[in-house]
Amino acid sequence: MSVEASPKTWTAYGQFQLDRSYMLPAPEQLRWGFWDGAGPGDDVLGPVIGKTSA
Numbered sequence: 001m002s003v004e005a006s007p008k009t010w011t012a013y014g015q016f017q018l019d020r021s022y023m024l025p026a027p028e029q030l031r032w033g034f035w036d037g038a039g040p041g042d043d044v045l046g047p048v049i050g051k052t053s054a
Contacts, residue, residue: 030045
């Protein structure tokens with residue numbers, strides 16, 4: 001069985017997470033794919049320590 005959430009559902013879920021000040025933990029390593037060596041190195045992003053998407 002496949003269930004797909006509507007944009008309205010995702011917006012409500014996102015707002016719920018923001019309202020409770022949920023922050024995703026910062027990953028220790030960036031992966032571009034499911035296996036090592038996929039994609040460019042993380043050096044293409046420049047210095048990222050302390051930066052978030054928010």
